[in-house]
Amino acid sequence: MNIQGHPTRRNMLAMTGAGLALSACGGKSGASGALVVGSTATGAPFSFLDIKTNQLTGAMIDIAHAVAAKAALPIRIETTTFAALVPSLTARKIDIVAAGILRTPEREKVVAFTDPVYAYGGGVVVAKAQARPIRTLSDLKGLTVGAQVGTRFVEQLALAGVADVKTYDNLGDILQDLGHGRIAAGYGDAPILAHRLRTAPNPALRLVADFEPPSREDVCLLVRKDDPALLAKLNAAIGQIKTTEIAAILAKWSL
Template identity: 55%
Template sequence: MLAAACHGRVRAPGELVIGSSPTGVPFSFVDPATNALTGAIVDIASSVARTMALSPDLRITPFSALIPSLVAGKIDMIAAALLRTPEREKIVAFSRPVYAYEGALVVRAGDRRAYPDLAAARGLRIGGQIGTRFIDQLHAAGVADVSTYENLSDLLRDLDHGRIDAGYGDAPILRYQLRVGPRRAVRIVPGFTAPAREELCLVMRKGDMLLPQVDRAIERLLPRRIPEIARHWQLEEAA
């Protein structure tokens, strides 16, 4: 058996333990009908594991606990909307990208002002998901009043109730939640340009010998299977 980076738990032959957050619709979430993890990045990670002839063992892990769980050896891979950042690259290893997208700015429906970028929204009370790249972008743009949330669903609820003026976060997640979630009097700002296009990768421990195999599996899946998954979860509009 392969040791999980000297952290006690042992990776069984043929097994890949994948941690995924339960609130990142459409990338990773718990299906209320089955109580099982599902979503675009979950499907991608499962396909990667099977391409490597490994059995995916999916574990529900809160977003804020993903990296600590990986480093501690409780899971072997992170499959979630956890974007690559220089700070995270010091702690964990990222695969080649499987998808890329930007942030979206969402405001109440009655706010018809133009917000071409984050700088134009500096005077607003803006919410973002704690621990995400988008909080960094808000601070870098000079937004002084930032409220943090555990998930974007709570952010949209507070925006709808007037507790914040705007929200900023993963464009595919915000679009999906506004499309299929509770009806809210909010809108995604058209014509908004995010400061960067972020890369979505699978995440593993530094030095994990499986990482090169993961990259090769992704390369095999990129031409057809990964685009099929993106279409299934209606991610194309954020591409």
Template identity: 45%
Template sequence: MFITKLAIGVFGLALAFSGPAFAADSVKVGVTTTGVPFTFVDTTSQQVTGAMVDIVNAIAADNGIEAQFELTAFSALIPSLNAGKIDIISAGMLATDERRKIVNFSDTVYSYGDAMFVAADNPENYTIEALKGETVGAQIGTTFADSLKALGIFGEVKLYDSIADIMRDVKLGRIKAGFGDQPIVAYQIAKNPALGVRLVDGYKPLKSGDVALAVPKDKAELLQKINASIAKLKESGELEKIFAKYGI
């Protein structure tokens, strides 16, 4: 667990925010280490960081409480939320209709689609159709994995715990191509060329969606306060600044 206490003035929000506190003094926030730059662990400080971490910290500061971060596998975020292990999910999670059946999402904070990546020494800019019969990879629990399987054209859609694992197998030639969240994939490739993969030029996303925070169905008041804080972040321009800080 990582605990972050915001000093007054973080992101310049202290002057703009003065909302009432949540009923509790703290909230447990589920994040994943595999969602760079949305959520990840800084290797220097060993602290959880990322755009969605900054956003939920700003929301917590607005409400005079503390955010306690629980590192959780992406596929376990919603089960952990509904089991009461965490109060909020703040990750690069898309607010889909299927997920809305079991959790409530906040207002949108960011929108994006999927990206295709291949080995750096592979010059082909594939279309989806050109990969018919091939083995491709996607992260377990993502909407992209479901969309790829639904196409029914691949030899196999291999599921992985993280984008880093997909990149490894693409680089080694074990699978032809990988799919993942466009901002996450682009950020990781830009920061580490040694990954040995590149984005496919001209790829049209299978699906685009909206990133939002998630809360349990029975926490309507918490959701209202989150949305009120998000509105302030948008109006002040701080939300845009947070994403710009991480190059997205």
């Protein structure tokens, strides 16, 4: 500052440079410099709303905090619907995605994925009385199957020739309709379906034990393709804590 309390040219340049440095690591960083992490409230155990605290919690929330702390990056969490996660990231409304979202070739064309923190495949839920063997997706042909919009699982059903697919905003609605007999099966994230049936048992439904998903895919944090510096920082942090803190977080959430 000069003696009148106004910024000098040198100070103005310094402040401009600091602002550019903050914006280089994210499009929605606030005055505090915190990066905005988008996640969903309907993906337990990866991310969900804790009704006691009214805050998002779950494995990916814990992992995001652990990775950000290791990378010395301040973050704040915002709730976003699953289908809006990638669009919100590319629109610079958020800077990082931390949710149970799988890495796919189609998504890799749009956003950048960090190194994996977990991997899983799809699971099938049916009525307990359903006697039809379901070992692969092809066995679902001829049935009305529920799947979550914007997920890899809708595409997998189409590729397997399952024509009658009803899409939902979340897995909870799928299980509800399945329980009421409106659909014959639900297909989605195996760990999330297992968690829901474990924490809120429905005696009328079961997870198909001998189903083999067509693939197991990686769960990662997501950033924009034009943010390689942030991607490098996150990957370095993941590499340092994957077998320690991240492994402990996954065990905590029974993953």
